[in-house]
Amino acid sequence: MTIDEVLQLTRARSQKDLHPVQEIILRQVWEGKTYASIASASHYGEHYLRNIASGLWQSLSEILQIPINKSNFRSSLESRLLTVEERELIQEFLRSQCLATPLEFPGSPVPLDSPFYINHPLIEELAYREITKPGSVLRIKAPRKMGKSSLLLRILDRANSLGYRTVSLDFQQAEEAILDNLNKFLRWFCANISRNLDLPPMLDDYWDEDMGSKVSCTIYLQQYVLAEINSPLVLALNEVNRIFEYPKIAREFLPLLRSWHEEAKRIETLKKLRLIVLHSTEIYIPLKLNESPFNVGLPLQLPYFTEEQILALAQRHGLDWTDSPDGDRLMAMVGGHPYLVRLALYYLCQSSVTLDMLLQEAPTMVGIYKDYLRSFWVTLQEYPELAFALKQVVKSERGVELDPIIASKLVSMGLIHIDNNRCTLSCELYRLYFGSQNFI
Structure with a gap:
């Protein structure tokens, strides 16, 4: 199991969400972190975290029906696969959460009680x-x-x-x-x-x-x-x-x-x-x-969604992509951008489009992202220096160095990433769309 599968199973078995501090402990311990390092990163006291963890290991032992402690947490669970019954239990729990909340069209703040919010x-x-x-x-x-x-x-x-x-x-x-x-x-x-x-x-x-x-x-x-x-x-x-x-x-x-x-x-x-x-x-x-x-x-x-978070969000929409390449395919197109991911899942959940069709039309003016992409087009028309710089990034396979202020503006728009002073596009969607536009 992955740590996300462990968390999903824990929620499904207990029929409730974990407290954020509990999730922090589980994710960090899974990565091999000590209580001292977790305390330093999260600004909680080490003694407080140890007290929370003590009760957490006891609860997990009862929920997962095997002895769990800090030292054996990952080794006991990583090699174990979810059973068919456990997958069905997780799906049923997620389905019950979704049924309790109508499907939301992305674009507005995610309500407090929404199952479609991905915690950080x-x-x-x-x-x-x-x-x-x-x-x-x-x-x-x-x-x-x-x-x-x-x-x-x-x-x-x-x-x-x-x-x-x-x-x-x-x-x-x-x-x-x-x-x-x-x-x-x-x-x-x-x-x-x-x-x-x-x-x-x-x-x-x-x-x-x-x-x-x-x-x-x-x-x-x-x-x-x-x-x-x-x-x-x-x-x-x-x-x-x-x-x-x-x-x-x-x-x-x-x-x-x-x-x-x-x-x-x-x-x-x-x-x-x-x-x-x-x-x-x-x-x-x-x-x-x-x-x-x-x-x-x-x-x-705020970070982009990870592949595991995309799979978890897909499950909350009633889509089981655990043994499917669909999560990877969506990730390859939109790079984990939260809004772009949620918009895709919304339309897929409505059964109004297949993933193949969605990905094929994504960078075009008939796809689900047309309004989002058009807003960038308008901005770039107003600022030719940004359009010229973006053109260089689109044409480069390995990334290019840009003027620092121009690069910072493109980063703040979400269009590029900077790694070792080299600028690359944030996702394939932008490469396909902007590469086809005459204004650059």
């Missing part, structure tokens, strides 16, 4: 622990449709379970007239936080033109908002890349976020603030290193 236990637990730290900043960066909003839902849910107040602001909702003026923007920012917390906006009571809008915003947040609530506030700023398009605002607002993080070390009220910053593109405005919020706090990057 180490990433999630790091995020959960970070928001408990006074004045913390959590930075989540990934290309679009990689699952940032789905992860944010779970972080905010954990914050609510801890009794924290939560506010999520989407900068895409700010009008252009607001983003053209710092004073208007900061008043919009404060007013939205107040309303989300059911506090009456008292902007005029705290705003002072002589002190300036940045100081007024800080005083409003510190002396009014944080003073009025009796618990920590987790403030999530979604699509921060929106303000990168307005350099004057970005040069003032982003250093302001950093100043709150720094001031929280000495100001008691600001210790109640925990920031989550989500963005999908690099920052290309001239900020001094000591002014940027993008080099403080805990950075998290």
Whole structure:
């Protein structure tokens, strides 16, 4: 069995999900890690992990009906194959989860109770622990449709379970007239936080033109908002890349976020603030290193799906690809991109297309990815320097070296990977699609 099969069987036998900490322990022990190294990587105490593991080995021994401990965990199970009955049990458990939740069209954040969410236990637990730290900043960066909003839902849910107040602001909702003026923007920012917390906006009571809008915003947040609530506030700023398009605002607002993080070390009220910053593109405005919020706090990057995760997600859609090459074929086309994988499984589950047909049409303007690919096409038409650079990558079999800023932009779009300064395409889908476009 693989570790994913062990986890699937454990869930099916117990008829419940593992706690994220339990999954972290199992995956890391399977890789031969010590409790000390697991504690260091996950930021949990070693004693705490040992206590959790002790009960876990006992439960697994009962569930799997053989003696299990840390030293024999992998050796006892890796050589063992799942029986036909166990495969059927796993399928039935996954089927029951799917029946309880209607099939979701990908594109929106995955609901909290959805069986179609793929956990990233180490990433999630790091995020959960970070928001408990006074004045913390959590930075989540990934290309679009990689699952940032789905992860944010779970972080905010954990914050609510801890009794924290939560506010999520989407900068895409700010009008252009607001983003053209710092004073208007900061008043919009404060007013939205107040309303989300059911506090009456008292902007005029705290705003002072002589002190300036940045100081007024800080005083409003510190002396009014944080003073009025009796618990920590987790403030999530979604699509921060929106303000990168307005350099004057970005040069003032982003250093302001950093100043709150720094001031929280000495100001008691600001210790109640925990920031989550989500963005999908690099920052290309001239900020001094000591002014940027993008080099403080805990950075998290969302990974692509592994082959094992694709197989697990296929099972949750009622598709058994365990002994089939179909998972490899999909992986070869889309490279494990979460949205592209989920969209394929959605259509396959609807029986509206076969995998052969889906893969054949994938890079064309009649395939299921046509809208997703068209959005890249539009962006590249607006920025010829990116299109020219991508053309070089498409034509290269071994990868090419690009200007660092151009390469970073293509990485942030999710189009390329960089390995030892050589740029290669993220997946075959992009090679086939962009290779057929006249504009490059």
